[in-house]
Amino acid sequence: QKEVEQDPGPLSVPEGAIVSLNCTYSNSAFQYFMWYRQYSRKGPELLMYTYSSGNKEDGRFTAQVDKSSKYISLFIRDSQPSDSATYLCASYGSSNTGKLIFGQGTTLQVKP
Amino acid sequence: DTGVSQDPRHKITKRGQNVTFRCDPISEHNRLYWYRQTLGQGPEFLTYFQNEAQLEKSRLLSDRFSAERPKGSFSTLEIQRTEQGDSAMYLCASGPTGGETQYFGPGTRLLVL
Numbered sequence: 001q002k003e004v005e006q007d008p009g010p011l012s013v014p015e016g017a018i019v020s021l022n023c024t025y026s027n028s029a030f031q032y033f034m035w036y037r038q039y040s041r042k043g044p045e046l047l048m049y050t051y052s053s054g055n056k057e058d059g060r061f062t063a064q065v066d067k068s069s070k071y072i073s074l075f076i077r078d079s080q081p082s083d084s085a086t087y088l089c090a091s092y093g094s095s096n097t098g099k100l101i102f103g104q105g106t107t108l109q110v111k112p
Numbered sequence: 113d114t115g116v117s118q119d120p121r122h123k124i125t126k127r128g129q130n131v132t133f134r135c136d137p138i139s140e141h142n143r144l145y146w147y148r149q150t151l152g153q154g155p156e157f158l159t160y161f162q163n164e165a166q167l168e169k170s171r172l173l174s175d176r177f178s179a180e181r182p183k184g185s186f187s188t189l190e191i192q193r194t195e196q197g198d199s200a201m202y203l204c205a206s207g208p209t210g211g212e213t214q215y216f217g218p219g220t221r222l223l224v225l
Contacts, residue, residue, distance in 0.1 A: 008152065032212060043116075043203055043216035044155065051212070088154050097168055098143060098207060100214060102154030 003027050006089055006103030015112050019076040023089035023103045026070065030091040030101075033065050035074045038086045038105065047087075048074065079110045114138055116217035118204050124223045125194055132190045133220045137206030144187050145214060146179055147203040148172065155203050161187060162209065194224045 006023045013019055021035075031052055036044035048063040050056045056063045064073040072089050086105040092098060117136045125131050137144045142163050147155035158177070159169045163184035173179075176194075181187040191198055201221050205214040 004154075006154075034213075036216075041221070043118075043218045046213060046215060049213055090154070097160065098145070098212075098214065099157045099160065099168065100145075100147075100155070102156070104152070105154050 001026060002103075003030075003101045004089060004091055004103040006106055008104050008106060010107040010109060012109045012111060013079055015079060015081060015110055017079050017110070019074075019079050019083070019108060019110075021074040021076075021087050021089075021106050021108070023072040024070055025072065025091055025101075027091075027101075028070075030070075032092050033063070033072050034090045034100070035061075035063055035072075036088040036090060036102075037083075038088060040085075044088055079108075081110050081112050084109045116204055116206050116215055118202075118217040118220050120220055121218060122221050122223075124225065126225050127194060127196060129194055130190065130192045131194060131222065132188055133202055133204075133222075135187045135189070135204030135206075135217060137186070137204070138215060140208070141206035141215075142184070142209045143207045143214075144181055145205040145207070146187070146189050147205065147216075149201040149203055149219070150199075158189075191222075194222075196224045198222060199224045 035048040038044045053067045060077045062075040089103045090100040145160040146158040149155040161181040201219045205216045207214040
């Protein structure tokens with residue numbers, strides 16, 4: 001079992017829809033959770049970073065962590081065609097290394 | 113631009129050749145990471161540096177792979193005697209000590225023929 005699991009999709013939604021992207025993780029020691037966006041043939045771009053449980057909002061993006069169920073979510077409101085990309089969740093347990101464990105990535109397509 | 117830069121962006125080589133990639137991190141970042149990403153997968157950790165010290169290496173990093181970060185600034189990743197299975201995107205990231213955030217470069221795409 002991978003430490004971070006993510007449905008690869010693809011996920012296709014119409015423009016303006018609310019998008020929900022999800023990951024599960026297995027390591028109880030994980031405390032830091034990130035979402036990265038990756039456009040085709042580009043490096044990952046950091047979108048959101050959260051520590052422990054709770055919600056964090058940044059513009060149209062909301063990251064949510066539920067440590068009791070080991071579930072990580074990213075919500076995108078008013079989705080735009082420019083949001084079409086692969087979304088990667090990542091986590092790590094100790095700031096001593098910062099070694100990120102990534103999910104497989106979910107490919108999102110927002111259709112105009 | 114003060115982001116992470118990588119060079120070259122693309123590399124095509126023949127099996128058995130040696131290749132070297134360079135990463136220039138964000139200047140104030142002490143930590144530098146190397147990851148490898150294959151098609152349809154998330155990046156996988158290879159190794160990381162705290163300043164010039166290489167502190168952790170993944171078991172993915174076979175003896176053919178070596179990484180350096182002289183003087184704690186830029187880093188190089190060398191692959192000796194390349195194999196077709198080495199074909200991947202090699203990503204570099206940097207971050208502050210404490211490692212809460214990592215910022216990735218554009219990657220070097222390697223194709224081994």
